[in-house]
Amino acid sequence: MYSRFASAAPGIALFGACLLWAQPVLCLDLLGGDFQVHGFASLTLVNTSDNNFFGHSDDRISNNFSEVGLNASWRVTPELQVAAEVLSRRAGGTDDGGARLDYGLADWSPLSSEEGRGGVRVGRIKTAYGLYNKTRDVPFTRPSIILPQSIYFERTRNLTVSADGGEIYVERYGEGGILSASFAYGQPQTDSDAAKVALVGLNRPGSLDSGLAPDFQLLYEGAGGTYRLAFTATRLDLHYKPGFGDLLRSGRFELTPLIFSAQYNAECWSLTSEYALRRSSVSNFGPFFYNGTADGRSYYLQGTYRLAPQWEALLRYDAYYADWGDRDGQRFAAATRQPAFSRFARDWTAGLRFDVTPQFMLRVEAHWVDGTGFLAVQDNPNSQSLRRYWDNYMLQASYRF
Template sequence: MKLRLLKSFQSGLSACLLAMCGLSDAAAADNWHWHGFVSQGLMQASDSNFVNDDGAISTELTEFGVNGSYQFSADLRLSGQLMYLDGGNRYASGGRVDYLFLNWTAVNNLDWQLNLYAGRFKNMHWLYSSTRDVPMTRPMIVLPQSVYFDAFRDIAVGSDGIALQSTNTTAIGEFEMIWSYGAIPISKEMARRVIATQLRGDTEQKYVHQATLFFRPANSQTQWGISLLDSGFEYRQAQPDLFFDGEFTVQRVMANWRYSAELWELSSELMQERVFARGFYLPGFNRNQFAQGAFLLGSYNWSENTRLYASYDWYTANKDDRGGALLPLQSGGLIARYFGYQRDWGLGITQELDRNLRLKLEYHWITGTGRLGPNVVPAIDINRSRQHDIWAVQLMYWF
């Protein structure tokens, strides 16, 4: 069944791109390129709803997709990716268009390159935001949730709008500047995984505005970056509904760093996120809260075919209440303190089995439930344990 879906995705993407190009198969042969991947695994998150509600071993670790591009000319290209995901509670299962955009290279010389993207472009602002959509290009099966919150995956992977990317080489190093503006449609199922399982109304992302600066010093193996994000969401209640009309403003400041050596790599991102809520819980309700998070992720080439990974991820939902002491007081004892934070130690190993065949194994020891979905109204009836863990094994093939 999944292989038939993959073939349908491949045919659909080809037809979509060729139709947009207005070209026949023969005319497009030289300029058309496509790739695909299939990935299947097993996963268990005992004592939490990260994968499912009962904590059982799950096969809901399926990812396959097809991506392709058509080169109109040396400076104009069309790219797209169709994706199928089955991840249990992590994100909505089914197909989606991760990206479909035109890329115009306006300037391309030795010192300066300027690209314009229009359509559903990829999020290029964070260290792993542009590579998290493909299992082979992610460092780990489960990325640090402080920054790469899985329930938010389809909202964060890309946006419908425009983006600019400028890369400048100078005497002191390389500067890369990225700017983007857009929005993404939000389905009810997606909103329920992020906001609340009881949600009945409609959720809309009004806009997301991002800007990033990366700096790679000359004769150095490091990269430094800073990113800004401003986004607005709107909720319109249904009848009947447990929630009211409301608006959310989400603003992030992020700093990142990466060091790449011959056999090993270290990377880190730090973020502070402001969430301003108006209405939703009650008419006239207002709450302004700052979350903070950070991770350190390292990898080492043990051998030609084996790579080891280790990570530590830290998150607090309220920087003024790091231990979550206010949550029981504010909720009349319904929400435990451990919903206010999350700490995650992770270990992983990747083994190359063949030229295009890879096996990943991973384990996470977690304290706190602050980064389990839904995030706005937590699932207190399921996540009753302060300590929980995740293990996963995933086999992936690409072509």
């Protein structure tokens, strides 16, 4: 593993040198700071002992995970702000690097005072989903190279990252902290093959559509952000329309995750945990598909420690079960002849972050995984070749301005 990453080191070094050369350009501020432009870029190398993650990484180096984003915001009036981000993301077989609008919205807050504020957002809005979803697009805002896969799946990222619709929000400021609530109603992004493949498999000629999805979040921050507590509830209602010669019928996916989040931030360390209850229903696909209901569970416990002003260490345990009543996947395996371990994943993660400058960051991360529950079928088309126990090593360089 060391020799493989060492062979890729010159490329990482060149990438870093170019970013350091460009670091005096921090951001673009116009109109007295009311108009701002920012951006970021990251490149990640991935190596796995077995299975594939973000491209062909099994016993080789994959460079098929990169992110480039450009975002802008304009404070039109004290009450109205518009913002948008264009993102190009490569992520193995789940994302091809094409440029797309990650979010684009107008934020109007007519109610604003020292006690709080309230308003509405319309457009392609970021989905409130746990603690990290609204900022997961920028590598610097994530606690690790990849977020805990038990909560924030990479293989179905577009389904939950943003939606086309509207959001009502209110924030209340007090001596005890900040209490905020939001309710959104919008159309999830189902226009890519990634979501369809994750739900019905490869080479299906049909299409996936979604009804309007509600999303509610209640968030409390106390003691100046020392602790944060949140509750998130959403519902996805996805419909599959068969194509010509399709073996599947007009099926329906219903998913209702409830997420409980807690975080404590001390001077040098942070402790974060999230727990999700996932009620799912798969129906009307016919005899050639696995129909049924499941009560999934997923959770993680994560600690970070600031070793020095520029160094941070991370340790996390992350667990995902597609069906709590069939945690070992044996009933699923008997019904489908698919590997039982594809219904769960337990991941120990250790990582290290080094902020070379405020604009340039390096990260290294190791995962020791039992199960394949969060792997993308695009990168692993032959389920019979999957291995239950596998390791994942990642090296990332990121820049922002």
